Amino acid sequence: QSVLTQPPSVSAAPGQKVTxxxxxxxxxIGNNYVSWYQQFPGTAPKLLIYDNNKxxxxxPDRFSGSKSGTSATLGITGLQTGDEADYYCGTWxxxxxxxxxxxxxxxxxx
Amino acid sequence: QVQLVxxxxxxxxxxxxxxxSCAASGFSFSTYGMHWVRQAPGKGLEWVAVISxxxxxxxxxxxxxxxxxxxxxxxxxxLYLQMNSLSADDTAVYYCAKEVTDYDFWTGYRNWGQGTLxxxxx
Numbered sequence: 001q002s003v004l005t006q007p008p009s010v011s012a013a014p015g016q017k018v019t020x021x022x023x024x025x026x027x028x029i030g031n032n033y034v035s036w037y038q039q040f041p042g043t044a045p046k047l048l049i050y051d052n053n054k055x056x057x058x059x060p061d062r063f064s065g066s067k068s069g070t071s072a073t074l075g076i077t078g079l080q081t082g083d084e085a086d087y088y089c090g091t092w093x094x095x096x097x098x099x100x101x102x103x104x105x106x107x108x109x110x
Numbered sequence: 111q112v113q114l115v116x117x118x119x120x121x122x123x124x125x126x127x128x129x130x131s132c133a134a135s136g137f138s139f140s141t142y143g144m145h146w147v148r149q150a151p152g153k154g155l156e157w158v159a160v161i162s163x164x165x166x167x168x169x170x171x172x173x174x175x176x177x178x179x180x181x182x183x184x185x186x187x188x189l190y191l192q193m194n195s196l197s198a199d200d201t202a203v204y205y206c207a208k209e210v211t212d213y214d215f216w217t218g219y220r221n222w223g224q225g226t227l228x229x230x231x232x
Contacts (some may be wrong), residue, residue, distance in 0.1 A: 002154065035210075035218035037155070044225055045147075045155065050210045050218035088155050092216035097169050099145065099157030099216065 003028060004089055006102035012079050013110050020074040020105045022089030028100055032092045034072040036065055039086045039104075048087075049074065081109050112136040112221040114206050119226030124197055132189040132206030132223055140164075140184035141212040145219060146191050148202035148228075158204070159191065163213055173199070196230045203227050 005023040012018040022034065034052050037045040047056055049065035052072065064075040072089055089102040118130040132144070146158040159170045159180040168180050179192040189206050204226050207219035 033217065037219070039155075044205055044222040045219070046222070047210070047218060047220055050220070056210075056220065086154075090155070090157070090218065096172070098171050099147075099160060099169075101155045101157060104154040 002103040003093060003096070003100040004091070004102035006087075006089060006105045008103070009106045009108065011108040011110055014079050014081060016079050017075065017077045018079060018107065019076075020087050020089075020107070022072040022074070022102050024070050024072075024091065024100075026070060027095035028070075028091045028093040029067065029072055030070040031094060034065065034067055034089055034091045036063075036072075036074045037088045037090065039088065045088065076107070079109050083107060084109050112208065114208065114221055114223035116204065116206055116223040116226040119204065119228045121229045121231060122196055123232050124230055126196055127192070127194045128196060128228060130191040130193065130204055130206075130226060130228070132191075134187045134189065134206075134208070137208070137221075138212070139182075139187040143209040143215055144180075144182060144189045145207045145209070146180060146189075147205045147207055147219065147222075148200075149205070149225075150199075150202040153202075156202070160216065161189070162215065163209075167215075193228070196228075198230050201228060201230050 036049040039045040052067040053065040113135045115133045145160045161180045208221040210217040210220040
């Protein structure tokens, strides 16, 4: 059971927009930065968003992040079949003194 | 460019030990905090441990406290994970990951290694 809660799966058509939620508490999301990761099968995760809403160089602006209270959201616009992957949110939990992840969300582009 | 290369994984019997290494290059290793993150087969990501840039502070996930030790040698640009008293629950791909921001603490995992598989089985 993950500290952060994500939907197991989301889906949308090519070209559409999808959002992935990540719910936590005041000890993690509520008081720490959130980051988001994309992972394709058999490969290492890749950073998409850090500090809630910043994109590393090389990440297209189709990917966006936001945070409100104890929840965070990853948005992906202009969906492509190549976006089909698992997506994870992550942050630091001050009470646990530990890094925490969501359980992951599988994106299907129909 | 940043490179992180893990090594040391393999098959080990329950109760035995293993030491993982992560060789870093392409950045100023001594100024970044470093993490170990693992992923059991078919499962999600699980954070394991972090060490500050200067090695003075370490934190662990509850399930490995007292069994795993994270350390670093800044003169060799290498991160380590000493794993003792291994059990089947520790079977996973282990990734090392670099912080986003130097001298800071938990800013996210900017770069990842390719991972090394640890299988605990008799």
